[in-house]
Amino acid sequence: MMMADNSLTAPYEERAKNILKGELKRRGITYALLAEKLKEKGAHENERNLANKISRGSFTAAFFMMCMDVIGVRQVSLEI
Incomplete structure (x- = not known):
């Protein structure tokens, strides 16, 4: 597996993290509740692993999309 140059991806990882954390906070969803919602979809993540x-x-786009789906986000602004 080829690893990306972290200096190239770091700003994007930070942005994805901030978007996800912001959406969780906006909806009042804790990591424990996110873990429950993901479990309903078949993804087994515990609260500590999610945190x-x-x-x-450094999560995958698929993980990001699944989180957005289970918390009800339908649009995301990628403005920087």
Whole structure:
């Protein structure tokens, strides 16, 4: 597996992390509740794993999209 140059991806990882955290906060959704919602979709993440994964910001686009789906986000602004 080829790893991306972190200096290239770091600003995008930070932005994705901030978007996800902002949407969770706006909706009052905790990591524990997010874990429950993801479990209903078949993704088994616990609260601690979610906190770590999101704080790193190095999650996949698929994970980001699944989180957006389960918390009810239908539009995201990518303005920087």
